[in-house]
Amino acid sequence: MSTETPLDLKKTVNLPKTDFAQKANLAQSEPVRLEKWAKLDLYRLIRHAREGREKFILHDGPPYANADIHLGTAMNKILKDFIVKSRTMMGYDAPYVPGYDCHGLPIEQLLERALEKKGKKKSDLSTESFRRACREHAENALKRQTRDFKRLGILGEWDDPYLTMSNHYEAETARMFARFVERGWVYKGARPVYWCIKDQTALAEAEVEYHQHTSPSVYVKFPLQSDPSLVDPALAGRKVFVLIWTTTPWTLPANLGIAVHPDFEYAAFEHGDEAYIVASELVEAVAAKCGLDPEPNVVARFQGSKLDRLECRHAWLDRTSLLMVGDHVTLGGEADAETELDVSESQKKSDGKAGTGAVHTAPGHGHDDFVIGKRYGLEIYCPVDNVGRFTPDVAHFAGQRVFEANDAIVEFMREKGVLLFSEKYDHRYPHCWRCKNPVIFRATPQWFIAMDQAHRDLVEKDEDGRDRSNYTDNLAESSVASLRGESLEAIERVTWIPGWGVDRMRNMLKARPDWCVSRQRVWGVNIPVFYCARCNEPVADPAVINHVADVFEKESGDAWYTREAKDLLPPGYTCKACGGVEWTKESDILDVWFESGTSSIAVLENRDGLRWPADVYLEGGDQYRGWFNSSLMVGIAAHDRAPYKTVITHGWTLDAQGRAMHKSAGNAVEPEKVIKQSGAETIRLWCASSNYMDDMRGSDEILQRVTDAYRKLRNTARFALGNLHGFDPERDSVPFDQMEEIDRWALAELDRVTRRVLAAYEAYEFHNVYQALYHFATVTLSARYFDIIKDRLYTFALRNKARRSAQTVLLRIGDALARMLAPILVFTADEIWENLPNRAEPSIHLAELPPASEQTDESLFAEWDGLFAIRDNVLRALEEARVAKQIGSSLDAKVTIEASGGALELLRRHQSDLRYLFIVSQVELREAAGEMKIAVSRADGQKCERCWNYSTRVGESEVYPTVCERCVAALNEIEQGQIR
Ligand SMILES: [Zn+2]
Ligand SMILES: [Zn+2]
Ligand SMILES: [Zn+2]
Numbered sequence: 013m014s015t016e017t018p019l020d021l022k023k024t025v026n027l028p029k030t031d032f033a034q035k036a037n038l039a040q041s042e043p044v045r046l047e048k049w050a051k052l053d054l055y056r057l058i059r060h061a062r063e064g065r066e067k068f069i070l071h072d073g074p075p076y077a078n079a080d081i082h083l084g085t086a087m088n089k090i091l092k093d094f095i096v097k098s099r100t101m102m103g104y105d106a107p108y109v110p111g112y113d114c115h116g117l118p119i120e121q122l123l124e125r126a127l128e129k130k131g132k133k134k135s136d137l138s139t140e141s142f143r144r145a146c147r148e149h150a151e152n153a154l155k156r157q158t159r160d161f162k163r164l165g166i167l168g169e170w171d172d173p174y175l176t177m178s179n180h181y182e183a184e185t186a187r188m189f190a191r192f193v194e195r196g197w198v199y200k201g202a203r204p205v206y207w208c209i210k211d212q213t214a215l216a217e218a219e220v221e222y223h224q225h226t227s228p229s230v231y232v233k234f235p236l237q238s239d240p241s242l243v244d245p246a247l248a249g250r251k252v253f254v255l256i257w258t259t260t261p262w263t264l265p266a267n268l269g270i271a272v273h274p275d276f277e278y279a280a281f282e283h284g285d286e287a288y289i290v291a292s293e294l295v296e297a298v299a300a301k302c303g304l305d306p307e308p309n310v311v312a313r314f315q316g317s318k319l320d321r322l323e324c325r326h327a328w329l330d331r332t333s334l335l336m337v338g339d340h341v342t343l344g345g346e347a348d349a350e351t352e353l354d355v356s357e358s359q360k361k362s363d364g365k366a367g368t369g370a371v372h373t374a375p376g377h378g379h380d381d382f383v384i385g386k387r388y389g390l391e392i393y394c395p396v397d398n399v400g401r402f403t404p405d406v407a408h409f410a411g412q413r414v415f416e417a418n419d420a421i422v423e424f425m426r427e428k429g430v431l432l433f434s435e436k437y438d439h440r441y442p443h444c445w446r447c448k449n450p451v452i453f454r455a456t457p458q459w460f461i462a463m464d465q466a467h468r469d470l471v472e473k474d475e476d477g478r479d480r481s482n483y484t485d486n487l488a489e490s491s492v493a494s495l496r497g498e499s500l501e502a503i504e505r506v507t508w509i510p511g512w513g514v515d516r517m518r519n520m521l522k523a524r525p526d527w528c529v530s531r532q533r534v535w536g537v538n539i540p541v542f543y544c545a546r547c548n549e550p551v552a553d554p555a556v557i558n559h560v561a562d563v564f565e566k567e568s569g570d571a572w573y574t575r576e577a578k579d580l581l582p583p584g585y586t587c588k589a590c591g592g593v594e595w596t597k598e599s600d601i602l603d604v605w606f607e608s609g610t611s612s613i614a615v616l617e618n619r620d621g622l623r624w625p626a627d628v629y630l631e632g633g634d635q636y637r638g639w640f641n642s643s644l645m646v647g648i649a650a651h652d653r654a655p656y657k658t659v660i661t662h663g664w665t666l667d668a669q670g671r672a673m674h675k676s677a678g679n680a681v682e683p684e685k686v687i688k689q690s691g692a693e694t695i696r697l698w699c700a701s702s703n704y705m706d707d708m709r710g711s712d713e714i715l716q717r718v719t720d721a722y723r724k725l726r727n728t729a730r731f732a733l734g735n736l737h738g739f740d741p742e743r744d745s746v747p748f749d750q751m752e753e754i755d756r757w758a759l760a761e762l763d764r765v766t767r768r769v770l771a772a773y774e775a776y777e778f779h780n781v782y783q784a785l786y787h788f789a790t791v792t793l794s795a796r797y798f799d800i801i802k803d804r805l806y807t808f809a810l811r812n813k814a815r816r817s818a819q820t821v822l823l824r825i826g827d828a829l830a831r832m833l834a835p836i837l838v839f840t841a842d843e844i845w846e847n848l849p850n851r852a853e854p855s856i857h858l859a860e861l862p863p864a865s866e867q868t869d870e871s872l873f874a875e876w877d878g879l880f881a882i883r884d885n886v887l888r889a890l891e892e893a894r895v896a897k898q899i900g901s902s903l904d905a906k907v908t909i910e911a912s913g914g915a916l917e918l919l920r921r922h923q924s925d926l927r928y929l930f931i932v933s934q935v936e937l938r939e940a941a942g943e944m945k946i947a948v949s950r951a952d953g954q955k956c957e958r959c960w961n962y963s964t965r966v967g968e969s970e971v972y973p974t975v976c977e978r979c980v981a982a983l984n985e986i987e988q989g990q991i992r
Contacts, residue, residue, distance in 0.1 A: 016140060018976045024986055026807075026808075026815075028737065030737060030847055036722070039691050042692055049855065052120050055167045055168065060096045061853075062103070067107075068104035068628075069106070071620055071628070072109060073635065074112050074176060076118060077175075080157065080684075081161070081683060083663075083665045086699075089110075090166065090696050092630055093121065093835070094836060095628060095776060097835035097838065098773040099489060101834060101861045105621075109170045109174055109619060111257065113146075113604065114609060115535050117446050117533060120534070121211070121447070122149065123149060123449070125685045139534050139537050140573050143534060143573070148399075158173065160171050160782065164695065165838040177569075180618070181607075181610075181614045183562065183564040184610055185377055185563070187557070187558055187561045188560035188609075189539065192649050193553075193557065195493075196471070197458065197495055198529075202874055203392065203460070203515055203526070204376060206455065207400075207451060207526075209413075210444065210447045218442065218641065221540060222437055222441065222443070223440070224439070224440065225443070227435065227436075229257070230433070230434045231257050231298065232257075232258070232372075234270060238323050241291075243318050244313075245313070250286075250731060250745065253324075254370050255288050255298060256370050257368045259416075261390065264413035264421060264425075265409060266374035266375075266394060266395055267327075267373065268333060268391065269390055270335050270371065270372060271338045271371040272335065272336075272341055272371070273338070273339065273342075273382075274315070274338075276315075277315060278291055278370075281295055281311065282311055283301065283305065283818075289319075289370065293369070294343060295310060307741060316341075326428060328428050329407060336387075338371075340383075370496060374754045376394030376454065386939035388402055388531040393455075397857070400415070400428045402414065442898065452933050457601065460529065461529055463496040463526050463527065464494050465494060471550060483643075486794050495648055499645065500805075502520070502647070503517050503644070503654060506654050506656060506658065507658040512630070512662065513758075515579070520636050524641075529643065530600035533601050538601050540552075540561070540580075541598040544590060544599075545594035545595055547592060550598075551587070552897075559581070561582075577595035578593075591726075592722065598707075603642075606642060608642060609639065609644075610646050612624055616655070624651070624655065625655045625656055626656045626658075627656075627658060627659070628656065632663070633662075633663070639954055666708065666710070667680075667709065668711035668713065668714060674711070679711070681840040691839070693722060693838075697712070697721065700778045704778070707931075708850055722840075725840075727788070729826060729829055729840075730827070731794070732823075736822055739822075741820075741850045744816050744820070755927075756872060756877075758793075758797045760869050760870065761788070761823060761869045762821075763864045764868070764873075765792070766832065766865075773835070778836065781832070784987060785829070798881065799931060803959065803961075805819070807979065810983075823848070825852065827862065830844040830845045834856045834857060841856045873951045882919070886946055888908070890902050890907075890948055896947075903961055906949050908936070908949065909937055910938045910946075915944055919937050933961045957973045957974035963977060968980070
């Protein structure tokens with residue numbers, strides 16, 4: 013080309029060019045990228061790339077393989093993915109093995125309902141067939157969940173997740189039970205446990221939830237039948253009654269005693285010819301509540317211990333009610349429902365002034381009642397059957413359902429004249445977490461894991477105290493330790509995020525009663541215990557259980573049903589108590605929390621590439637009672653330490669008003685719908701956009717804001733990519749010390765945000781990653797840096813060094829942004845990566861997070877903060893001029909600044925940068941004392957056709973008469989470049 017032929021001006025402007033589209037079309041592009049990853053076998057590639065590196069293990073808490081995923085499940089998995097991906101990009105070998113909780117009540121219930129619809133009953137099917145149906149249901153559900161989790165961009169061993177219903181896992185569950193037995197922590201006893209009368213099974217602590225419930229509150233008279241003068245001489249010859257208060261009248265037929273506090277003062281006050289005993293402090297309150305004399309005449313005061321072992325008669329039954337003393341008795345006070353132990357606890361404490369200080373005690377229906385009843389040798393009497401009906405020995409009420417019997421009992425007591433007062437009473441009451449019905453506390457024979465002591469006897473000692481040799485032979489040396497004591501120590505060595513986790517766990521551990529691990533159900537791992545058919549002696553021998561576990565390993569837990577007892581026991585096994593050789597099998601299954609608690613052993617210890625303990629567990633706050641808890645028990649039993657080094661808790665997903673999401677309420681954000689509309693990235697970015705340690709709010713409007721934020725992040729990346737067109741890093745990079753100052757400033761800012769982001773990833777604070785990157789993209793880059801370098805990028809000659817300087821920075825920015833966004837925006841970051849000129853790895857997910865540079869020039873912050881402060885004022889003045897129609901674009905303007913001192917010096921140091929900084933055609937500086945003044949006028953000269961800046965020198969060139977002197981220089985440079 014000849015120098016005489018003028019260039020086509022339009023073609024000499026370097027407009028951005030990239031395949032990275034402005035419109036993301038995530039709903040369409042994400043599945044394409046997932047396919048690409050599948051073809052690459054990306055997860056394997058990552059494993060290979062990190063081989064030999066330090067391990068980082070996040071252990072997945074298994075979601076229940078029941079229904080489809082909702083926003084909460086999506087959030088849980090995405091947060092885990094943030095951790096795994098960020099640790100991987102920190103250089104760790106961080107494998108992710110997802111798991112599924114497959115056994116348990118919800119699936120049984122679903123199938124029972126399905127059978128009902130077909131007019132069938134569970135008992136119409138063999139247990140094997142029913143279990144097969146349960147298995148199929150779990151398999152289908154977990155397949156759908158896997159599909160949905162993969163769609164969210166979560167990488168992991170999806171082709172081989174751990175399943176609590178796999179043969180190996182079932183065998184490991186049985187082996188873990190053997191381990192607990194070995195430590196002497198397993199026993200069978202009849203003690204009160206939560207019982208769902210709808211589902212007819214015992215429930216664990218973690219399986220009840222507290223809701224408001226209305227119960228009858230009653231004040232009842234129990235006549236003292238011991239000589240009243242034994243209490244106080246002033247009571248001699250009087251008709252004395254002890255007053256009790258309860259909100260579960262249905263437990264009164266099971267009343268065997270009344271507990272008082274030994275150290276509290278009690279008083280007897282007159283009413284007619286009767287005297288009533290209550291705690292001194294409650295005399296007025298009780299009298300007022302029951303409508304008695306508001307200023308009662310107290311005839312005697314005495315310590316609670318005076319009542320010890322005296323006797324009352326039952327309020328209406330021909331039976332003794334024993335007076336006992338116990339420290340558990342309170343004078344009321346609001347209790348935290350979540351640490352409630354049982355029904356009776358919640359009644360006693362649920363109202364500050366309710367109660368009498370004399371506690372109705374039914375050892376078969378409450379934990380404290382059981383404990384004190386045992387101490388006083390009372391029977392653990394529980395006259396209520398599986399479905400919550402009174403047994404035939406309950407006079408007047410036999411066959412009635414307990415909740416319905418409440419009113420009848422109240423009426424009956426009124427007629428009998430033993431009821432002083434009754435009213436409706438609202439309180440927090442435990443409900444079954446599955447069927448949502450109120451539960452009862454009921455003593456039945458169950459298997460327990462002891463929290464406080466090793467049990468020398470497998471079955472809690474009966475009166476005859478026979479030797480239980482089938483068990484005691486196999487107690488391990490370590491059995492002296494207590495599970496509660498060890499757990500309490502272990503949690504102090506765990507990092508809890510947020511920090512209150514340790515308090516919550518400590519309270520939970522201190523309060524929890526022995527762990528009831530038996531369930532009267534079929535879809536689970538059977539408790540591997542046999543009973544001698546001749547003497548009924550149970551066998552829970554670790555060697556025997558491990559033998560059974562080996563059978564499960566080959567044939568699955570179904571073997572418990574398909575094989576005879578003798579074919580499950582080691583050949584020739586005989587009863588150590590009686591020499592018997594005939595056996596029956598335990599029919600209860602293990603608590604599913606026992607199973608999922610076993611996961612650290614079944615998975616981390618048993619799979620290649622993992623290790624025990626895990627670095628991190630991350631779940632919702634409900635898992636303090638659930639998985640965090642049961643996993644801890646298993647960790648202690650197996651290795652005397654917690655199975656996790658760090659436990660992270662996330663909040664709930666709520667709607668914009670802070671209410672729980674329900675499909676039926678129409679306020680649920682459905683992941684599937686969001687994905688179809690705006691892609692999985694929207695959900696992922698939403699997860700990062702607020703602090704997961706609080707509750708996470710979601711609504712269409714909130715997601716719209718996230719979509720807007722996404723667009724801004726995308727546009728920022730697109731600007732960098734577009735202006736890297738034709739940039740060859742090897743050939744074109746400009747060394748740091750030869751860069752323009754503002755470019756070095758941008759790098760300093762990049763380093764600053766990089767350090768922030770790395771620290772936030774390190775601390776699992778993803779909302780801080782998001783905030784740092786969002787601010788960097790929208791303010792530092794879009795509103796400042798990019799605005800200022802546009803002119804240089806577009807109008808300077810392609811290979812001009814100043815332009816290359818900006819491009820060198822853009823490459824660093826694009827590269828670092830992609831890496832820092834990658835754990836969160838997994839699809840978009842990979843797309844940015846593909847469009848960068850220097851990528852070495854085929855996917856961003858094989859790359860590492862960027863290091864913060866050593867070269868940061870911190871002094872630039874002060875210098876440029878000063879300039880940007882002035883710039884804000886200039887931009888304001890320009891905006892005013894624009895509104896006043898004085899100028900159109902800012903390039904139409906000339907800015908005159910009057911300043912003095914340091915400000916003037918600062919501006920003078922950057923005189924040649926100022927027009928780019930303000931995006932105006934001319935800047936004039938004048939020295940003048942006083943406050944800085946900024947004036948905007950029309951720029952001098954004519955508008956350059958090429959760069960749209962104004963210049964008095966437009967027209968100087970004969971070849972390019974319509975352009976400014978800068979453009980003439982650029983065009984000469986371009987021409988020369990082309991000749992070369
Ligand atoms: Zn239930
Ligand atoms: Zn026997
Ligand atoms: Zn120009």
